[in-house]
Amino acid sequence: MATVHHWTGLETRALRLALRLSVRAFAEHLGVAVATVSKWESKRAGTAPRPDTQAMLDTALGRADAPAHLRFETLLSEMASPARHLAQPAGTGPRLWEYESWAEDLDRVGVALSRQKFTFADSLLNRWLVRFEVRELDDKGLYLFARSTALLGDLKRDQGCLLGPLSAQHSYAGAREVFGQLGIPRRIAQLDLSLAVVTEMSGKLEIAARQYETLAVDDRLSRRDRARARLWVGTALSKNGRHDYATHVMRAAIRDFEDLTEPDDWSVAHQKVALARRGAGDLDQALHLIDVARGSGNTDSPMERVRLDTAHGHILLSDAATRDDGLRVLDQATSTAAQYGLVHQLRSIEGVRAMSEGAAGPLRG
Template sequence: MATVHHWTGLEARALRLALRMSVRAFAEHLGVGVRTISKWEKLLGSTEPRPDTQAILDTALARADAAVHLRFETFLSEAGPSAGSARRITAAGPRAWEYESWTDDLDRVVAALSRQNFAFAGNLLDRWLTRFKPRELDDKGLYLLARSTALSGDLKRDQGDVVGPLSAQHAYAGARSIFTQLDIPRRVAQLDLSLAVVAEMSGKLEQAARHYELLAVDERLALRDRARARLWVGTALSKDGSHDYAARVMLAATHAFEDLAEPEDWSVAHQKLALAHRGAGELSQALHFIDIARSTAFTDSPMQRVRLDTAHGHILLSDPATREDGLKALDQAAKMAARHGMSHQLRSVESIRTTTAVAGGPRRR
């Protein structure tokens, strides 16, 4: 299988030919304009698609079958090295079958993490993270190593291992270093976003908010990731007590997810918005937004259920009239978090119980 670390018009033309599509059909396939395709084919190696289009081309190549990959590599080899495009393409080498198995296992890791099956995901990752030394790998292998390391960071983050030598922060920094070496700016920016999340989770709220603000306008990221960064600016601000401003920022992110037709992120944004209104003491608004989040949740993963139950319980606890219902919701969240090894979520539940017991909750408006 082939992978492209940075697309130019040359690689894009090779993909069109490999897919056996006309210029118009290829433009429709990618969701870009015919003039854009024509420009790539005219300028070839001297032009580069925009960062968001680089991601679209990555997806189109990844979804293509083996025959398309073979034709793609053949067209590129026949074209010869073009200025500035050396080593952007790495064809399958002597470990082709291992790289294929590695790629398949990473897809299985993503699925396992979505279900919070941490043990299975960890076993799959360890199989590859300990198999090769970086100096033994070509660019394709290094790319897979970086992806594996980043997913290891996701695993550690979801388990609550945020900082330290065996933490999400350490894994993300390692993955970022490899993607920097491979010169893949989009992946580097995604790791910057993950590191900002880690900073927020470890209590560095001001630092996290600054990083999110920069990433919300970073053109290396796709529009969805930029909208997520904008939402997380609001999350960090809300945790730091700036609830009214946070709610305005989150509302803008919610509109962005609606425009992008991202229902899962749209639902999560309403959950975050509900907590910002709870912090501001606007409990009727908080209940309104958490009801939207709960009724439109796109996935039913254990992590998302725990987050929704925790947020709902937090809001209900803020009103003496619904305190008992809030405790029940938090108990339900705690049991599921414990069952799936989500220690960070467990700590959040305990913190809410303790804080609410001491403060008595915000004044209802």
């Protein structure tokens, strides 16, 4: 939530309106004279309350509920534009509290995306991406802008919007350009990894595998990100039919995740290897590996539940004896994916069904 480091009449008016109080009611709320509030509002950024009153304003803002905070931030941003020449030097961009609120909102976006709350995440991101002109941002503002754009790419990717002007690819490329201007090689490499994921999801498997191979040894990335790139080399190879070599590559990634103590990545890696073994015809090993993944994975995330169920259903459908069980698991995955708007996952499930229909005749459900 917003904090104010120095109150002026501008901020006090925004707070009064955010709390939906009249001038008289606001004065009573703070314990000051009505004339004092009127003076603040008439002089706006040209006056400042006394230190003891500043503390009372801090308390009033701190006790406000979340909707009032959102109204306060929005109102203050709208008010600040015409009065910016009074409040701060021209061209300095957002205020300090706006940067702090922006960073806090990006943390909220990360949580929302992990829970597939796409509408909420999108509203938080667009609130900041449309607020400022890029040319008025300093390096800190550009960094937050690039982070916001990268997260928008994650949102678009998870929704299955991969290519085009309003896509994951477009957002990732835009964020990469800004991080390039700022000279932050780690972030640039992370965006290269994200762009490789889009390439794989778009069906360009050989190209994606080569990109992943390069990034798996890229010192700009953390060891965890390099291990993920190695895992995704195997994923792309397995999708392209090279199951045995893919298994070898992905087992190396599993060892990395063990060393790094990354249980969620370790679980995902077992899921990927399970699918590679299914492709190689080793169904017993595939079932063992998917059971390991299901027993250790993150089931709080709808996305991960859908991925696990889709992989499990795919393996079960490969054996006539467990075909009906596979259908039930896929039905469950379909229901969850539809509930959370996971378009790409729905396409994957449809692909699994179509593959099984081709191999064993029409499927129910």
